[in-house]
Amino acid sequence: MDVGITARLERISTGGRYLVVPMDHGITLGPVKGLVDLETTVDAITRGGADAVLTQKGVARRVHPKKNGKGYIVHLNGSTVIGPDSNDKRLTGSVEEALRVGADAVSFHMNVGSEFEPDQMTQLGELTEKAHRFGLPVLAMNYARGQDIDSQDAENLAHAVRLAEELGADVVKTSYTGEAETFERVCEATRLPVVIAGGSRGTDRQTIEMVRGAMDGGAAGVSMGRSIFQHDDPEAITRAVSAVIHRDADTETALHEAGLGLEA
Template identity: 30%
Template sequence: MGTIKRMNHIFREDGNAIITAFDHGVNSGPMRGIEHLDQALKTVIDAGTDAVILNIGMARKYEALLGRTGLIVRADFPCTDYARGAHDSILCVAVEEAVKVGADAVLFNGGPDISGEDIELERTMIRIISTLRRECEQYGMPLLAEMVPGGFNPPQEYINIDSLKLAARVAAEAGADFLKMPYRPGYEEVVQGCEGLPIVVLGGAKTNSQEQFFANIDDAMKCGAHGVAIGRNIWGHEHPDRVIKLLKGLIHEGENLETAMAHLG
């Protein structure tokens, strides 16, 4: 009981969601755009984001700001940016703790070991998803699996359609309720291979080409994605509210890419 109701706090009636990710501080510190998190949150919430991703401490601190906005709490923490070459994360938050701060889903980062040299990455992923799935079932809590081939912040060459298809299917087989995954051309194969689980497209690094970034999102939606989970390319933009308006056009209002891009001004 509760899983569907909580999912409806994240996804609109059209089945899609705009999720703004604010969980970067646990590994990258007070980055420009989230150094004053209360202000950043208020901006995107007022603009109409459907949900936000927060770490447990910030979810507790800024509960009053969230209002009716969906809340996804990260359950695992990666190493900081100083730990180069580390691609796994550690389970740090119990589902019961997420319940207490009013979460509508919990999130973890997992990924198959594409390199063939980091078996501990896969063992860690299996432990985390198994633990969270059991706890989520007890509380009626949706489980969001951020499935990135190669794990947290991997080399980009690890991410291709075949590795994405594998990662998505692993999460579906293990019991996730929805997925957060990178985009690559041919995304319909990823969507078709995960047995109907909704996929939201993760934003990744700050883009150098706005046109290509939003064109990728437009294509992902046409391939069957159900929205986005974006951080730096929203709150790192000069006008985060305009980015949200653009995304609303693409994801909820059926605008074509050219019309939606005009919202950036």
């Protein structure tokens, strides 16, 4: 692997484990809780132990002063929930723009199985080639999404993560199957580090149990957005997630140490 890619991967991870907090939802969902005062949220989650934060290029100036020396990823496509089809992710930036705003890596969302898969596949392949010319790692967010597609099926997700490796990505994000045993199949499908998405918010216990299950199934960490940045205490929930990822803590220990253990 190129020395630049290796060096930059180390900026967005710790010891090969990843706790990334995507906060690019301002395009998708609008100015929701946790993103209005982006600066305060970034400060809290990076103090809590996040390895990197991820946003669209336009808010980079709001991220850097508050990220406490942690890594920064720029996301390069997007869509909105009020548009004609949220699976139709369109390009929102370039490798050059990401570098200009201080990115350590770039990310790209692909919906495997959707009608938009062909164009997104072409774009991801082109992105990895261009990013690697600059020694910039690529996080591929590859989901199984489309008509009549089971988005948590292990075989579908295994295909999605393998596709990311075949197209040259360096890290791949996908959905969690719901249990460690079936998620092992997903992680075995690729030699890339696999991180899970957080999805919509659950209870603190549900969040930490999901992270624990994914790690037991072979995951290298999480790329978890709403469950962290919309939490009433983003720093505390980040500490709990970090304890599982970086210290191999069990659910009870992670919740208790973060001061979240009293939640049912």
